[in-house]
Amino acid sequence: MALSDASLTALRVFREVAERGTLTAAATALGYTQSAVSRQIAALERAAGAALLERRHDGVRLTPAGRIVLRRAAAVVDQVDAGARELAGLPGEPGTVRLGWFASAGAHVVPRALAALRAEHPAITVNTREGLTPVLVRALRAGTLDLALISSAPPFRPPDTETPALEVETLTERGLRVAVPAGHPLARGDYVDVADLHGQRWIAGPGRWAGGGAGDSTGMGAWPGLDERPEIAHSARDWLAKLCLVAAGCGLTTVPAMLEAAVPPGVRVLPVRGGPQEQRRLLLARRPGPMPEAAACVARALRQAVLATGATLTSP
Known part of the structure:
Protein backbone atom coordinates (compact mmCIF):
# COMPACT_ATOMS: atom_id res chain seq x y z
CA MET A 1 0.00 0.00 0.00
CA ALA A 2 0.97 3.67 -0.38
CA LEU A 3 0.06 6.74 1.61
CA SER A 4 -2.08 7.85 -1.32
CA ASP A 5 -4.38 4.94 -0.46
CA ALA A 6 -5.14 6.40 2.97
CA SER A 7 -8.74 7.43 3.56
CA LEU A 8 -9.78 10.94 4.51
CA THR A 9 -11.32 9.49 7.69
CA ALA A 10 -7.98 7.96 8.69
CA LEU A 11 -6.23 11.29 8.12
CA ARG A 12 -8.81 13.10 10.26
CA VAL A 13 -8.48 10.52 13.03
CA PHE A 14 -4.69 10.72 12.94
CA ARG A 15 -4.77 14.50 13.17
CA GLU A 16 -7.12 14.30 16.16
CA VAL A 17 -4.86 11.80 17.92
CA ALA A 18 -1.84 14.03 17.31
CA GLU A 19 -3.68 16.99 18.78
CA ARG A 20 -5.26 15.25 21.78
CA GLY A 21 -2.20 13.22 22.74
CA THR A 22 -4.08 9.99 23.52
CA LEU A 23 -6.27 7.56 21.59
CA THR A 24 -8.92 7.79 24.28
CA ALA A 25 -9.18 11.60 24.10
CA ALA A 26 -9.33 11.48 20.30
CA ALA A 27 -12.08 8.86 20.38
CA THR A 28 -14.12 11.00 22.79
CA ALA A 29 -13.70 14.12 20.65
CA LEU A 30 -14.72 12.28 17.47
CA GLY A 31 -17.54 10.23 19.00
CA TYR A 32 -15.76 6.98 18.06
CA THR A 33 -14.84 3.95 20.12
CA GLN A 34 -11.18 3.61 20.99
CA SER A 35 -10.98 0.40 18.95
CA ALA A 36 -12.29 2.27 15.89
CA VAL A 37 -9.60 4.91 16.34
CA SER A 38 -6.97 2.18 16.70
CA ARG A 39 -8.15 0.53 13.47
CA GLN A 40 -7.91 3.81 11.54
CA ILE A 41 -4.39 4.45 12.86
CA ALA A 42 -3.35 0.89 11.99
CA ALA A 43 -4.71 1.31 8.44
CA LEU A 44 -2.82 4.57 8.04
CA GLU A 45 0.41 3.00 9.31
CA ARG A 46 0.00 0.16 6.80
CA ALA A 47 -0.52 2.69 4.01
CA ALA A 48 2.53 4.68 5.12
CA GLY A 49 4.65 1.57 5.60
CA ALA A 50 5.95 2.88 8.92
CA ALA A 51 4.98 3.34 12.55
CA LEU A 52 3.48 6.79 13.02
CA LEU A 53 2.96 6.78 16.78
CA GLU A 54 5.09 5.78 19.73
CA ARG A 55 2.84 4.39 22.46
CA ARG A 56 3.87 5.63 25.91
CA HIS A 57 2.44 5.33 29.42
CA ASP A 58 1.24 8.95 29.26
CA GLY A 59 -0.22 8.83 25.75
CA VAL A 60 1.31 8.83 22.29
CA ARG A 61 4.18 10.67 20.65
CA LEU A 62 4.69 11.16 16.93
CA THR A 63 7.56 9.28 15.31
CA PRO A 64 9.66 11.06 12.64
CA ALA A 65 7.44 9.41 10.01
CA GLY A 66 4.38 10.51 11.96
CA ARG A 67 5.49 14.14 11.90
CA ILE A 68 5.82 14.00 8.11
CA VAL A 69 2.41 12.38 7.69
CA LEU A 70 0.84 14.90 10.09
CA ARG A 71 2.02 17.84 7.98
CA ARG A 72 0.56 16.23 4.86
CA ALA A 73 -2.63 15.14 6.61
CA ALA A 74 -3.27 18.63 7.95
CA ALA A 75 -2.84 20.12 4.47
CA VAL A 76 -5.15 17.57 2.82
CA VAL A 77 -7.91 17.90 5.43
CA ASP A 78 -7.70 21.71 5.32
CA GLN A 79 -8.07 21.71 1.54
CA VAL A 80 -11.05 19.36 1.64
CA ASP A 81 -12.73 21.45 4.34
CA ALA A 82 -12.07 24.67 2.39
CA GLY A 83 -13.69 23.13 -0.68
CA ALA A 84 -16.72 22.09 1.37
CA ARG A 85 -17.11 25.64 2.67
CA GLU A 86 -16.93 27.09 -0.82
CA LEU A 87 -19.53 24.63 -2.07
CA ALA A 88 -21.77 25.57 0.85
CA GLY A 89 -21.38 29.26 0.08
CA LEU A 90 -19.56 29.94 3.37
CA PRO A 91 -16.56 32.26 3.77
CA GLY A 92 -13.42 30.86 2.19
CA THR A 172 4.83 40.73 26.75
CA GLU A 173 6.77 39.58 29.78
CA ARG A 174 5.37 40.58 33.14
CA GLY A 175 5.52 39.50 36.75
CA LEU A 176 2.82 37.55 38.54
CA ARG A 177 0.56 39.26 41.08
CA VAL A 178 -1.41 38.14 44.11
CA ALA A 179 -5.17 38.76 44.35
CA VAL A 180 -6.25 39.72 47.87
CA PRO A 181 -9.73 40.41 49.34
CA ALA A 182 -10.23 44.17 49.57
CA GLY A 183 -10.88 43.89 53.30
CA HIS A 184 -7.78 41.78 54.00
CA PRO A 185 -4.95 43.38 56.03
CA LEU A 186 -2.55 42.73 53.13
CA ALA A 187 -4.74 44.92 50.88
CA ARG A 188 -3.83 48.09 52.78
CA GLY A 189 -0.49 48.62 51.04
CA ASP A 190 0.71 48.99 47.47
CA TYR A 191 2.54 45.68 47.49
CA VAL A 192 2.80 42.46 49.48
CA ASP A 193 6.01 41.20 51.02
CA VAL A 194 6.59 37.51 50.25
CA ALA A 195 7.12 36.80 53.96
CA ASP A 196 3.55 37.93 54.64
CA LEU A 197 2.21 35.21 52.35
CA HIS A 198 3.22 32.45 54.75
CA GLY A 199 0.33 30.82 56.54
CA GLN A 200 -2.33 32.25 54.21
CA ARG A 201 -5.28 30.28 52.81
CA TRP A 202 -5.21 29.88 49.02
CA ILE A 203 -7.58 29.27 46.13
CA ALA A 204 -5.95 27.08 43.47
CA GLY A 205 -6.70 25.33 40.23
CA PRO A 206 -7.63 21.64 40.48
CA GLY A 207 -4.79 19.28 41.16
CA ARG A 208 -2.28 22.06 41.68
CA TRP A 209 -0.96 23.49 44.93
CA ALA A 210 1.42 26.09 43.45
CA GLY A 211 0.63 28.61 40.75
CA GLY A 212 2.23 29.48 37.47
CA GLY A 213 3.50 26.14 36.27
CA ALA A 214 5.63 26.10 33.16
CA GLY A 215 3.68 26.63 30.02
CA ASP A 216 0.30 27.47 31.43
CA SER A 217 -1.46 29.58 34.05
CA THR A 218 -4.79 27.84 34.55
CA GLY A 219 -3.49 25.91 37.58
CA MET A 220 -2.39 29.05 39.41
CA GLY A 221 -3.06 29.18 43.10
CA ALA A 222 -0.51 29.65 45.87
CA TRP A 223 2.42 31.96 45.23
CA PRO A 224 5.02 29.80 43.41
CA GLY A 225 7.99 31.14 45.41
CA LEU A 226 6.72 30.01 48.81
CA ASP A 227 9.07 27.76 50.80
CA GLU A 228 6.21 25.95 52.53
CA ARG A 229 3.41 23.68 51.44
CA PRO A 230 0.45 26.06 51.44
CA GLU A 231 -3.06 25.48 52.71
CA ILE A 232 -5.45 25.12 49.75
CA ALA A 233 -8.86 26.18 51.02
CA HIS A 234 -10.72 26.00 47.69
CA SER A 235 -10.10 24.52 44.25
CA ALA A 236 -11.62 26.01 41.10
CA ARG A 237 -10.71 25.80 37.42
CA ASP A 238 -12.56 28.93 36.29
CA TRP A 239 -10.85 32.30 36.80
CA LEU A 240 -14.08 34.14 37.59
CA ALA A 241 -14.93 31.59 40.27
CA LYS A 242 -11.49 31.93 41.84
CA LEU A 243 -11.63 35.73 41.87
CA CYS A 244 -15.17 35.77 43.26
CA LEU A 245 -13.99 33.48 46.05
CA VAL A 246 -11.22 35.97 46.74
CA ALA A 247 -13.77 38.82 46.79
CA ALA A 248 -15.81 36.82 49.31
CA GLY A 249 -12.81 36.66 51.63
CA CYS A 250 -12.22 32.93 51.15
CA GLY A 251 -8.50 33.20 50.43
CA LEU A 252 -5.79 34.55 48.14
CA THR A 253 -4.80 33.46 44.65
CA THR A 254 -1.97 34.12 42.21
CA VAL A 255 -2.89 35.88 38.97
CA PRO A 256 -1.05 36.95 35.81
CA ALA A 257 -0.65 40.70 35.50
CA MET A 258 -2.84 40.84 32.37
CA LEU A 259 -5.84 39.74 34.43
CA GLU A 260 -5.69 42.80 36.67
CA ALA A 261 -8.08 44.83 34.49
CA ALA A 262 -10.73 42.10 34.63
CA VAL A 263 -11.02 41.44 38.37
CA PRO A 264 -14.44 41.86 40.04
CA PRO A 265 -15.14 44.42 42.80
CA GLY A 266 -13.83 43.50 46.22
CA VAL A 267 -10.43 42.30 44.96
CA ARG A 268 -7.07 44.06 45.03
CA VAL A 269 -4.28 42.81 42.76
CA LEU A 270 -0.83 43.60 44.16
CA PRO A 271 2.80 42.94 43.22
CA VAL A 272 4.92 40.77 45.51
CA ARG A 273 8.32 41.85 46.78
CA GLY A 274 11.04 39.59 48.08
CA GLY A 275 12.08 36.18 46.80
CA PRO A 276 12.78 35.33 43.16
CA GLN A 277 11.07 37.28 40.40
CA GLU A 278 8.08 35.33 39.07
CA GLN A 279 7.99 36.37 35.41
Missing part, protein backbone atom coordinates in the same frame (compact mmCIF):
# COMPACT_ATOMS: atom_id res chain seq x y z
CA GLU A 93 -10.30 29.93 4.10
CA PRO A 94 -8.49 33.29 3.50
CA GLY A 95 -11.12 35.06 5.63
CA THR A 96 -11.30 32.52 8.47
CA VAL A 97 -8.75 32.31 11.29
CA ARG A 98 -8.73 29.70 14.05
CA LEU A 99 -7.33 31.12 17.29
CA GLY A 100 -6.52 29.28 20.49
CA TRP A 101 -5.91 30.89 23.87
CA PHE A 102 -5.25 29.96 27.47
CA ALA A 103 -7.67 31.02 30.17
CA SER A 104 -6.30 34.32 31.45
CA ALA A 105 -5.62 35.61 27.91
CA GLY A 106 -9.28 35.03 27.11
CA ALA A 107 -10.40 37.15 30.03
CA HIS A 108 -9.13 40.43 28.61
CA VAL A 109 -6.76 40.33 25.61
CA VAL A 110 -8.84 38.16 23.27
CA PRO A 111 -12.18 40.00 23.70
CA ARG A 112 -10.48 43.38 23.19
CA ALA A 113 -8.71 42.14 20.05
CA LEU A 114 -11.87 40.63 18.57
CA ALA A 115 -13.86 43.80 19.17
CA ALA A 116 -11.25 45.89 17.34
CA LEU A 117 -11.03 43.34 14.54
CA ARG A 118 -14.80 43.42 13.93
CA ALA A 119 -14.63 47.19 13.55
CA GLU A 120 -11.60 47.24 11.23
CA HIS A 121 -11.95 43.96 9.31
CA PRO A 122 -15.58 42.80 9.47
CA ALA A 123 -15.06 40.28 6.64
CA ILE A 124 -12.63 38.22 8.74
CA THR A 125 -14.20 35.36 10.69
CA VAL A 126 -12.35 34.29 13.83
CA ASN A 127 -13.19 30.97 15.48
CA THR A 128 -11.65 30.64 18.94
CA ARG A 129 -11.24 28.05 21.63
CA GLU A 130 -9.67 27.87 25.06
CA GLY A 131 -7.13 25.25 26.02
CA LEU A 132 -4.07 24.45 28.07
CA THR A 133 -0.82 25.57 26.48
CA PRO A 134 0.41 22.02 25.64
CA VAL A 135 -2.94 21.24 23.99
CA LEU A 136 -2.82 24.45 21.95
CA VAL A 137 0.72 23.64 20.78
CA ARG A 138 -0.39 20.20 19.61
CA ALA A 139 -3.36 21.78 17.83
CA LEU A 140 -1.00 24.10 15.94
CA ARG A 141 1.07 21.10 14.88
CA ALA A 142 -2.07 19.23 13.84
CA GLY A 143 -3.25 22.16 11.74
CA THR A 144 -6.51 22.69 13.65
CA LEU A 145 -5.38 26.13 14.84
CA ASP A 146 -3.77 28.94 12.86
CA LEU A 147 -2.64 31.06 15.82
CA ALA A 148 -2.38 30.42 19.54
CA LEU A 149 -1.80 32.61 22.57
CA ILE A 150 0.30 30.50 24.92
CA SER A 151 2.16 31.13 28.16
CA SER A 152 5.71 30.40 29.19
CA ALA A 153 7.57 30.32 32.50
CA PRO A 154 11.33 30.51 33.17
CA PRO A 155 13.63 29.22 31.78
CA PHE A 156 11.45 30.04 28.74
CA ARG A 157 12.12 26.97 26.65
CA PRO A 158 10.56 26.51 23.18
CA PRO A 159 6.94 25.32 23.36
CA ASP A 160 7.89 21.89 22.04
CA THR A 161 10.84 19.97 20.61
CA GLU A 162 9.32 19.15 17.22
CA THR A 163 10.86 20.31 13.95
CA PRO A 164 10.55 22.63 12.20
CA ALA A 165 10.24 24.94 15.20
CA LEU A 166 7.06 26.93 15.65
CA GLU A 167 7.17 30.66 14.93
CA VAL A 168 6.92 32.28 18.36
CA GLU A 169 6.59 35.99 19.14
CA THR A 170 6.81 37.34 22.69
CA LEU A 171 3.99 39.83 23.16
CA ARG A 280 5.62 34.95 32.76
CA ARG A 281 5.57 35.51 29.00
CA LEU A 282 2.56 35.81 26.75
CA LEU A 283 3.48 34.30 23.38
CA LEU A 284 1.82 34.25 19.98
CA ALA A 285 2.65 30.99 18.22
CA ARG A 286 1.99 29.63 14.75
CA ARG A 287 3.30 27.07 12.32
CA PRO A 288 6.34 28.14 10.26
CA GLY A 289 5.79 29.57 6.80
CA PRO A 290 4.08 32.57 5.25
CA MET A 291 1.24 34.04 7.29
CA PRO A 292 -2.06 34.53 5.42
CA GLU A 293 -3.33 38.11 5.42
CA ALA A 294 -6.35 37.30 7.61
CA ALA A 295 -4.11 35.70 10.25
CA ALA A 296 -1.75 38.68 10.06
CA CYS A 297 -4.68 41.00 10.78
CA VAL A 298 -5.63 38.93 13.82
CA ALA A 299 -2.03 38.97 15.03
CA ARG A 300 -1.90 42.76 14.75
CA ALA A 301 -5.15 43.08 16.71
CA LEU A 302 -3.74 40.86 19.47
CA ARG A 303 -0.57 42.96 19.68
CA GLN A 304 -2.61 46.14 19.98
CA ALA A 305 -4.81 44.56 22.66
CA VAL A 306 -1.72 43.69 24.69
CA LEU A 307 -0.43 47.25 24.32
CA ALA A 308 -3.80 48.56 25.51
CA THR A 309 -3.34 46.66 28.80
CA GLY A 310 -0.31 48.85 29.52
CA ALA A 311 2.17 46.03 28.89
CA THR A 312 5.42 46.59 27.03
CA LEU A 313 6.25 44.50 24.02
CA THR A 314 9.50 42.63 24.36
CA SER A 315 11.75 40.60 22.11
CA PRO A 316 11.48 36.79 22.00
Whole structure:
Protein backbone atom coordinates (compact mmCIF):
# COMPACT_ATOMS: atom_id res chain seq x y z
CA MET A 1 0.00 0.00 0.00
CA ALA A 2 0.97 3.67 -0.38
CA LEU A 3 0.06 6.74 1.61
CA SER A 4 -2.08 7.85 -1.32
CA ASP A 5 -4.38 4.94 -0.46
CA ALA A 6 -5.14 6.40 2.97
CA SER A 7 -8.74 7.43 3.56
CA LEU A 8 -9.78 10.94 4.51
CA THR A 9 -11.32 9.49 7.69
CA ALA A 10 -7.98 7.96 8.69
CA LEU A 11 -6.23 11.29 8.12
CA ARG A 12 -8.81 13.10 10.26
CA VAL A 13 -8.48 10.52 13.03
CA PHE A 14 -4.69 10.72 12.94
CA ARG A 15 -4.77 14.50 13.17
CA GLU A 16 -7.12 14.30 16.16
CA VAL A 17 -4.86 11.80 17.92
CA ALA A 18 -1.84 14.03 17.31
CA GLU A 19 -3.68 16.99 18.78
CA ARG A 20 -5.26 15.25 21.78
CA GLY A 21 -2.20 13.22 22.74
CA THR A 22 -4.08 9.99 23.52
CA LEU A 23 -6.27 7.56 21.59
CA THR A 24 -8.92 7.79 24.28
CA ALA A 25 -9.18 11.60 24.10
CA ALA A 26 -9.33 11.48 20.30
CA ALA A 27 -12.08 8.86 20.38
CA THR A 28 -14.12 11.00 22.79
CA ALA A 29 -13.70 14.12 20.65
CA LEU A 30 -14.72 12.28 17.47
CA GLY A 31 -17.54 10.23 19.00
CA TYR A 32 -15.76 6.98 18.06
CA THR A 33 -14.84 3.95 20.12
CA GLN A 34 -11.18 3.61 20.99
CA SER A 35 -10.98 0.40 18.95
CA ALA A 36 -12.29 2.27 15.89
CA VAL A 37 -9.60 4.91 16.34
CA SER A 38 -6.97 2.18 16.70
CA ARG A 39 -8.15 0.53 13.47
CA GLN A 40 -7.91 3.81 11.54
CA ILE A 41 -4.39 4.45 12.86
CA ALA A 42 -3.35 0.89 11.99
CA ALA A 43 -4.71 1.31 8.44
CA LEU A 44 -2.82 4.57 8.04
CA GLU A 45 0.41 3.00 9.31
CA ARG A 46 0.00 0.16 6.80
CA ALA A 47 -0.52 2.69 4.01
CA ALA A 48 2.53 4.68 5.12
CA GLY A 49 4.65 1.57 5.60
CA ALA A 50 5.95 2.88 8.92
CA ALA A 51 4.98 3.34 12.55
CA LEU A 52 3.48 6.79 13.02
CA LEU A 53 2.96 6.78 16.78
CA GLU A 54 5.09 5.78 19.73
CA ARG A 55 2.84 4.39 22.46
CA ARG A 56 3.87 5.63 25.91
CA HIS A 57 2.44 5.33 29.42
CA ASP A 58 1.24 8.95 29.26
CA GLY A 59 -0.22 8.83 25.75
CA VAL A 60 1.31 8.83 22.29
CA ARG A 61 4.18 10.67 20.65
CA LEU A 62 4.69 11.16 16.93
CA THR A 63 7.56 9.28 15.31
CA PRO A 64 9.66 11.06 12.64
CA ALA A 65 7.44 9.41 10.01
CA GLY A 66 4.38 10.51 11.96
CA ARG A 67 5.49 14.14 11.90
CA ILE A 68 5.82 14.00 8.11
CA VAL A 69 2.41 12.38 7.69
CA LEU A 70 0.84 14.90 10.09
CA ARG A 71 2.02 17.84 7.98
CA ARG A 72 0.56 16.23 4.86
CA ALA A 73 -2.63 15.14 6.61
CA ALA A 74 -3.27 18.63 7.95
CA ALA A 75 -2.84 20.12 4.47
CA VAL A 76 -5.15 17.57 2.82
CA VAL A 77 -7.91 17.90 5.43
CA ASP A 78 -7.70 21.71 5.32
CA GLN A 79 -8.07 21.71 1.54
CA VAL A 80 -11.05 19.36 1.64
CA ASP A 81 -12.73 21.45 4.34
CA ALA A 82 -12.07 24.67 2.39
CA GLY A 83 -13.69 23.13 -0.68
CA ALA A 84 -16.72 22.09 1.37
CA ARG A 85 -17.11 25.64 2.67
CA GLU A 86 -16.93 27.09 -0.82
CA LEU A 87 -19.53 24.63 -2.07
CA ALA A 88 -21.77 25.57 0.85
CA GLY A 89 -21.38 29.26 0.08
CA LEU A 90 -19.56 29.94 3.37
CA PRO A 91 -16.56 32.26 3.77
CA GLY A 92 -13.42 30.86 2.19
CA GLU A 93 -10.30 29.93 4.10
CA PRO A 94 -8.49 33.29 3.50
CA GLY A 95 -11.12 35.06 5.63
CA THR A 96 -11.30 32.52 8.47
CA VAL A 97 -8.75 32.31 11.29
CA ARG A 98 -8.73 29.70 14.05
CA LEU A 99 -7.33 31.12 17.29
CA GLY A 100 -6.52 29.28 20.49
CA TRP A 101 -5.91 30.89 23.87
CA PHE A 102 -5.25 29.96 27.47
CA ALA A 103 -7.67 31.02 30.17
CA SER A 104 -6.30 34.32 31.45
CA ALA A 105 -5.62 35.61 27.91
CA GLY A 106 -9.28 35.03 27.11
CA ALA A 107 -10.40 37.15 30.03
CA HIS A 108 -9.13 40.43 28.61
CA VAL A 109 -6.76 40.33 25.61
CA VAL A 110 -8.84 38.16 23.27
CA PRO A 111 -12.18 40.00 23.70
CA ARG A 112 -10.48 43.38 23.19
CA ALA A 113 -8.71 42.14 20.05
CA LEU A 114 -11.87 40.63 18.57
CA ALA A 115 -13.86 43.80 19.17
CA ALA A 116 -11.25 45.89 17.34
CA LEU A 117 -11.03 43.34 14.54
CA ARG A 118 -14.80 43.42 13.93
CA ALA A 119 -14.63 47.19 13.55
CA GLU A 120 -11.60 47.24 11.23
CA HIS A 121 -11.95 43.96 9.31
CA PRO A 122 -15.58 42.80 9.47
CA ALA A 123 -15.06 40.28 6.64
CA ILE A 124 -12.63 38.22 8.74
CA THR A 125 -14.20 35.36 10.69
CA VAL A 126 -12.35 34.29 13.83
CA ASN A 127 -13.19 30.97 15.48
CA THR A 128 -11.65 30.64 18.94
CA ARG A 129 -11.24 28.05 21.63
CA GLU A 130 -9.67 27.87 25.06
CA GLY A 131 -7.13 25.25 26.02
CA LEU A 132 -4.07 24.45 28.07
CA THR A 133 -0.82 25.57 26.48
CA PRO A 134 0.41 22.02 25.64
CA VAL A 135 -2.94 21.24 23.99
CA LEU A 136 -2.82 24.45 21.95
CA VAL A 137 0.72 23.64 20.78
CA ARG A 138 -0.39 20.20 19.61
CA ALA A 139 -3.36 21.78 17.83
CA LEU A 140 -1.00 24.10 15.94
CA ARG A 141 1.07 21.10 14.88
CA ALA A 142 -2.07 19.23 13.84
CA GLY A 143 -3.25 22.16 11.74
CA THR A 144 -6.51 22.69 13.65
CA LEU A 145 -5.38 26.13 14.84
CA ASP A 146 -3.77 28.94 12.86
CA LEU A 147 -2.64 31.06 15.82
CA ALA A 148 -2.38 30.42 19.54
CA LEU A 149 -1.80 32.61 22.57
CA ILE A 150 0.30 30.50 24.92
CA SER A 151 2.16 31.13 28.16
CA SER A 152 5.71 30.40 29.19
CA ALA A 153 7.57 30.32 32.50
CA PRO A 154 11.33 30.51 33.17
CA PRO A 155 13.63 29.22 31.78
CA PHE A 156 11.45 30.04 28.74
CA ARG A 157 12.12 26.97 26.65
CA PRO A 158 10.56 26.51 23.18
CA PRO A 159 6.94 25.32 23.36
CA ASP A 160 7.89 21.89 22.04
CA THR A 161 10.84 19.97 20.61
CA GLU A 162 9.32 19.15 17.22
CA THR A 163 10.86 20.31 13.95
CA PRO A 164 10.55 22.63 12.20
CA ALA A 165 10.24 24.94 15.20
CA LEU A 166 7.06 26.93 15.65
CA GLU A 167 7.17 30.66 14.93
CA VAL A 168 6.92 32.28 18.36
CA GLU A 169 6.59 35.99 19.14
CA THR A 170 6.81 37.34 22.69
CA LEU A 171 3.99 39.83 23.16
CA THR A 172 4.83 40.73 26.75
CA GLU A 173 6.77 39.58 29.78
CA ARG A 174 5.37 40.58 33.14
CA GLY A 175 5.52 39.50 36.75
CA LEU A 176 2.82 37.55 38.54
CA ARG A 177 0.56 39.26 41.08
CA VAL A 178 -1.41 38.14 44.11
CA ALA A 179 -5.17 38.76 44.35
CA VAL A 180 -6.25 39.72 47.87
CA PRO A 181 -9.73 40.41 49.34
CA ALA A 182 -10.23 44.17 49.57
CA GLY A 183 -10.88 43.89 53.30
CA HIS A 184 -7.78 41.78 54.00
CA PRO A 185 -4.95 43.38 56.03
CA LEU A 186 -2.55 42.73 53.13
CA ALA A 187 -4.74 44.92 50.88
CA ARG A 188 -3.83 48.09 52.78
CA GLY A 189 -0.49 48.62 51.04
CA ASP A 190 0.71 48.99 47.47
CA TYR A 191 2.54 45.68 47.49
CA VAL A 192 2.80 42.46 49.48
CA ASP A 193 6.01 41.20 51.02
CA VAL A 194 6.59 37.51 50.25
CA ALA A 195 7.12 36.80 53.96
CA ASP A 196 3.55 37.93 54.64
CA LEU A 197 2.21 35.21 52.35
CA HIS A 198 3.22 32.45 54.75
CA GLY A 199 0.33 30.82 56.54
CA GLN A 200 -2.33 32.25 54.21
CA ARG A 201 -5.28 30.28 52.81
CA TRP A 202 -5.21 29.88 49.02
CA ILE A 203 -7.58 29.27 46.13
CA ALA A 204 -5.95 27.08 43.47
CA GLY A 205 -6.70 25.33 40.23
CA PRO A 206 -7.63 21.64 40.48
CA GLY A 207 -4.79 19.28 41.16
CA ARG A 208 -2.28 22.06 41.68
CA TRP A 209 -0.96 23.49 44.93
CA ALA A 210 1.42 26.09 43.45
CA GLY A 211 0.63 28.61 40.75
CA GLY A 212 2.23 29.48 37.47
CA GLY A 213 3.50 26.14 36.27
CA ALA A 214 5.63 26.10 33.16
CA GLY A 215 3.68 26.63 30.02
CA ASP A 216 0.30 27.47 31.43
CA SER A 217 -1.46 29.58 34.05
CA THR A 218 -4.79 27.84 34.55
CA GLY A 219 -3.49 25.91 37.58
CA MET A 220 -2.39 29.05 39.41
CA GLY A 221 -3.06 29.18 43.10
CA ALA A 222 -0.51 29.65 45.87
CA TRP A 223 2.42 31.96 45.23
CA PRO A 224 5.02 29.80 43.41
CA GLY A 225 7.99 31.14 45.41
CA LEU A 226 6.72 30.01 48.81
CA ASP A 227 9.07 27.76 50.80
CA GLU A 228 6.21 25.95 52.53
CA ARG A 229 3.41 23.68 51.44
CA PRO A 230 0.45 26.06 51.44
CA GLU A 231 -3.06 25.48 52.71
CA ILE A 232 -5.45 25.12 49.75
CA ALA A 233 -8.86 26.18 51.02
CA HIS A 234 -10.72 26.00 47.69
CA SER A 235 -10.10 24.52 44.25
CA ALA A 236 -11.62 26.01 41.10
CA ARG A 237 -10.71 25.80 37.42
CA ASP A 238 -12.56 28.93 36.29
CA TRP A 239 -10.85 32.30 36.80
CA LEU A 240 -14.08 34.14 37.59
CA ALA A 241 -14.93 31.59 40.27
CA LYS A 242 -11.49 31.93 41.84
CA LEU A 243 -11.63 35.73 41.87
CA CYS A 244 -15.17 35.77 43.26
CA LEU A 245 -13.99 33.48 46.05
CA VAL A 246 -11.22 35.97 46.74
CA ALA A 247 -13.77 38.82 46.79
CA ALA A 248 -15.81 36.82 49.31
CA GLY A 249 -12.81 36.66 51.63
CA CYS A 250 -12.22 32.93 51.15
CA GLY A 251 -8.50 33.20 50.43
CA LEU A 252 -5.79 34.55 48.14
CA THR A 253 -4.80 33.46 44.65
CA THR A 254 -1.97 34.12 42.21
CA VAL A 255 -2.89 35.88 38.97
CA PRO A 256 -1.05 36.95 35.81
CA ALA A 257 -0.65 40.70 35.50
CA MET A 258 -2.84 40.84 32.37
CA LEU A 259 -5.84 39.74 34.43
CA GLU A 260 -5.69 42.80 36.67
CA ALA A 261 -8.08 44.83 34.49
CA ALA A 262 -10.73 42.10 34.63
CA VAL A 263 -11.02 41.44 38.37
CA PRO A 264 -14.44 41.86 40.04
CA PRO A 265 -15.14 44.42 42.80
CA GLY A 266 -13.83 43.50 46.22
CA VAL A 267 -10.43 42.30 44.96
CA ARG A 268 -7.07 44.06 45.03
CA VAL A 269 -4.28 42.81 42.76
CA LEU A 270 -0.83 43.60 44.16
CA PRO A 271 2.80 42.94 43.22
CA VAL A 272 4.92 40.77 45.51
CA ARG A 273 8.32 41.85 46.78
CA GLY A 274 11.04 39.59 48.08
CA GLY A 275 12.08 36.18 46.80
CA PRO A 276 12.78 35.33 43.16
CA GLN A 277 11.07 37.28 40.40
CA GLU A 278 8.08 35.33 39.07
CA GLN A 279 7.99 36.37 35.41
CA ARG A 280 5.62 34.95 32.76
CA ARG A 281 5.57 35.51 29.00
CA LEU A 282 2.56 35.81 26.75
CA LEU A 283 3.48 34.30 23.38
CA LEU A 284 1.82 34.25 19.98
CA ALA A 285 2.65 30.99 18.22
CA ARG A 286 1.99 29.63 14.75
CA ARG A 287 3.30 27.07 12.32
CA PRO A 288 6.34 28.14 10.26
CA GLY A 289 5.79 29.57 6.80
CA PRO A 290 4.08 32.57 5.25
CA MET A 291 1.24 34.04 7.29
CA PRO A 292 -2.06 34.53 5.42
CA GLU A 293 -3.33 38.11 5.42
CA ALA A 294 -6.35 37.30 7.61
CA ALA A 295 -4.11 35.70 10.25
CA ALA A 296 -1.75 38.68 10.06
CA CYS A 297 -4.68 41.00 10.78
CA VAL A 298 -5.63 38.93 13.82
CA ALA A 299 -2.03 38.97 15.03
CA ARG A 300 -1.90 42.76 14.75
CA ALA A 301 -5.15 43.08 16.71
CA LEU A 302 -3.74 40.86 19.47
CA ARG A 303 -0.57 42.96 19.68
CA GLN A 304 -2.61 46.14 19.98
CA ALA A 305 -4.81 44.56 22.66
CA VAL A 306 -1.72 43.69 24.69
CA LEU A 307 -0.43 47.25 24.32
CA ALA A 308 -3.80 48.56 25.51
CA THR A 309 -3.34 46.66 28.80
CA GLY A 310 -0.31 48.85 29.52
CA ALA A 311 2.17 46.03 28.89
CA THR A 312 5.42 46.59 27.03
CA LEU A 313 6.25 44.50 24.02
CA THR A 314 9.50 42.63 24.36
CA SER A 315 11.75 40.60 22.11
CA PRO A 316 11.48 36.79 22.00
